Amino acid sequence: MTFKSCLGALGLVWGGWSVAAETAPLRLSEEAYQRNHRQYLLLCANCHGADRNGGLGGSLVPGNWRRGETAEEILKSIKIGYPEAGMPGFGALLPDAEVRELVAYLQEAPRRPMAETARKTAGASTRDLSAAGETFVLEDVATGLETPWGIAWLPDGRMLVTERPGRLRILGTDGRMSAPVAGTPAVFAKGQGGLMDVAVHPNHAQNGWIYLSYSQPRPGGGGEAGFTAIVRGKIVDGRWVEQQMIFEVPAALHSGSGRHYGSRLVFDGAGFLFFGIGDRGADGTAQNLAHPAGKIHRLHDDGRMPADNPFAGRAEVWPSVWAYGVRNPHGLVRDGVTGRLWETEHGPRGGDEFNWIEAGKNYGWAAVSRGKNYNYMPVKWATSRPDVNEPLLDWTPSIGASGLAFYNAAAFPAWRGSFLAGGLVGERVDQIVVSADGSARRETILKDRGRVRDVRVGPDGFVYLALNDRRDEKAGRIVRLRPAAAQK
Ligand code: HEC
Structure with missing residues (x-):
């Protein structure tokens, strides 16, 4: 199933990503969410932290976006990257559909109460x-x-x-x-x-x-x-x-x-x-x-x-x-x-x-x-x-x-x-x-x-x-x- 037909199956009409995302954000199935979480840990956690709270790369939690937080903007960030700043573009590695799923994952993750966000003991x-x-x-x-x-x-x-x-x-x-x-x-x-x-x-x-x-x-x-x-x-x-x-x-x-x-x-x-x-x-x-x-x-x-x-x-x-x-x-x-x-x-x-x-x-x-x-x-x-x-x-x-x-x-x-x-x-x-x-x-x-x-x-x-x-x-x-x- 292609990404578009997948959206169709979810009852969404594909009319450009930003419109779709802003009016009806893509909900990932539990299986897709977990798959993208693993993808995130493999490709992104190194710089953005396992809990998306940042590291070498910035925090990817809501309210902290510097390059824009619409799905369109996040998609662009991931595909093209900011090589000068140390963010590699993933467009050559990941097909667009996979990048879109990662975007949906990043948008959905903060809404999930997750053990992975438990704070580690810092300092003394x-x-x-x-x-x-x-x-x-x-x-x-x-x-x-x-x-x-x-x-x-x-x-x-x-x-x-x-x-x-x-x-x-x-x-x-x-x-x-x-x-x-x-x-x-x-x-x-x-x-x-x-x-x-x-x-x-x-x-x-x-x-x-x-x-x-x-x-x-x-x-x-x-x-x-x-x-x-x-x-x-x-x-x-x-x-x-x-x-x-x-x-x-x-x-x-x-x-x-x-x-x-x-x-x-x-x-x-x-x-x-x-x-x-x-x-x-x-x-x-x-x-x-x-x-x-x-x-x-x-x-x-x-x-x-x-x-x-x-x-x-x-x-x-x-x-x-x-x-x-x-x-x-x-x-x-x-x-x-x-x-x-x-x-x-x-x-x-x-x-x-x-x-x-x-x-x-x-x-x-x-x-x-x-x-x-x-x-x-x-x-x-x-x-x-x-x-x-x-x-x-x-x-x-x-x-x-x-x-x-x-x-x-x-x-x-x-x-x-x-x-x-x-x-x-x-x-x-x-x-x-x-x-x-x-x-x-x-x-x-x-x-x-x-x-x-x-x-x-x-x-x-x-x-x-x-x-x-x-x-x-x-x-x-x-x-x-x-x-x-x-x-x-
Ligand atoms: C080698 C380190 C590194 C890796 C790996 C990495 N990033 Fe980044 N990322 C960065 C840095 C550094 C920035 C900050 C760029 C800037 O805004 O100047 C950034 C910025 C971003 C932004 C823009 C954030 C904002 O504030 O608007 C998004 C979205 C993003 N990364 C997503 C991802 C995703 C998803 C992955 C995995 C597929 C990933 N990154 C992998 C280093 C990394």
């Missing part, structure tokens, strides 16, 4: 939790933040927190959160962009420098576009002052894509600054050595170009490139034991990676990946290649690999020498243990407390997380894992 827990040989409690450090992105500490114990829409705040040692620091750079706050990481210079006590990464609006205007940029500055009396530009790209390279900015900031203690930039949602960038996107970069901490970067002397290579072929490096950390640089990145659908980043090496994207296409079209890449560094671990399905920390403090002895990797869609923290032979294994130590965007080890040795509530962008929080036995 008074109960003791145990994982990987440690017992801890989870406690709130700060609440009511809008998409907290990065955390860092000043030498006096105060904490700096960025909120993605463009705010930098200071959490006092008395637990009081400051007003936003005035005068931080304007951001291109579209999609995944905004104010991102914050890092404190290792010699901050002497020089006062604080570093910020952000999506810089295209210099000189010229339309809706941005690119990852880095500044440093100082905070004096609640104001951002003495700002210096550390990294920016020419206006011509700015892009309208709201995706894949990367941008974690890492100092190596020897005067260098490392950071990653994602592919900006354009497949060709990461393998193009002339382009700054899809790379791990290295600069002197004052922004000067090092003379000894791996491609030094090759005029066609973007000079700060340290390693290339990364998709969206959202976690970057240097371990204080071996001094090596480690990275986590988002794969396409599956194929999130944990990598040891070595100078001059290729990490494969978009020619090599273990992931699949979001819209289930055949992939264009290989799963391995001799000249491409393999990840030590990959996550399939994706966890939305985010902040990455190296744990070497005293509070959790069993975790010493291991990594803690956050996941956005996975809403979890995984411990990663790398063995001497280079193999790695992972174990989930926390789950279902919210989207984990940053993971840091505090000066007290406790583990701090920036959590995002996918239902409510303004309900982000900082929590910490404190050993159950430790005093507050």
Whole structure:
């Protein structure tokens, strides 16, 4: 039976989808509803959440539509997508009739009282939790933040927190959160962009420098576009002052894509600054050595170009490139034991990676990946290649690999020498243990407390997380894992 005749059988007259939908929404049979629910879980839940309340993609519940909520508009959203924003079009994969059923499913789902919409417990827990040989409690450090992105500490114990829409705040040692620091750079706050990481210079006590990464609006205007940029500055009396530009790209390279900015900031203690930039949602960038996107970069901490970067002397290579072929490096950390640089990145659908980043090496994207296409079209890449560094671990399905920390403090002895990797869609923290032979294994130590965007080890040795509530962008929080036995 065709879709039209199916409508006929339901007693509807087909006179154009929007008319049909607005006057008499298509009711799916129970069987069709369940089939489309499974289809939704397979194709869409990855980004929009199993309960349709959002994740990487927005919420698909009534009242929250940005692209229009008539059946016609939803149909168009699904068929054509918004590739620039990270929504793949499904028109090539699904026949129109199946897309229409998905539309009907999305319209009907909110009317059903479903177990699947039961709210998971977010944030703090008074109960003791145990994982990987440690017992801890989870406690709130700060609440009511809008998409907290990065955390860092000043030498006096105060904490700096960025909120993605463009705010930098200071959490006092008395637990009081400051007003936003005035005068931080304007951001291109579209999609995944905004104010991102914050890092404190290792010699901050002497020089006062604080570093910020952000999506810089295209210099000189010229339309809706941005690119990852880095500044440093100082905070004096609640104001951002003495700002210096550390990294920016020419206006011509700015892009309208709201995706894949990367941008974690890492100092190596020897005067260098490392950071990653994602592919900006354009497949060709990461393998193009002339382009700054899809790379791990290295600069002197004052922004000067090092003379000894791996491609030094090759005029066609973007000079700060340290390693290339990364998709969206959202976690970057240097371990204080071996001094090596480690990275986590988002794969396409599956194929999130944990990598040891070595100078001059290729990490494969978009020619090599273990992931699949979001819209289930055949992939264009290989799963391995001799000249491409393999990840030590990959996550399939994706966890939305985010902040990455190296744990070497005293509070959790069993975790010493291991990594803690956050996941956005996975809403979890995984411990990663790398063995001497280079193999790695992972174990989930926390789950279902919210989207984990940053993971840091505090000066007290406790583990701090920036959590995002996918239902409510303004309900982000900082929590910490404190050993159950430790005093507050
Ligand atoms: C890879 C991630 C991803 C997948 C998979 C995905 N989406 Fe999306 N979707 C997005 C993003 C990101 C947006 C926001 C685009 C924008 O408005 O800028 C979006 C937007 C939408 C919109 C428009 C919402 C609005 O506010 O008007 C609809 C409808 C939608 N998606 C439906 C679906 C359906 C149905 C599926 C599965 C067949 C799906 N999406 C799969 C990422 C995804």
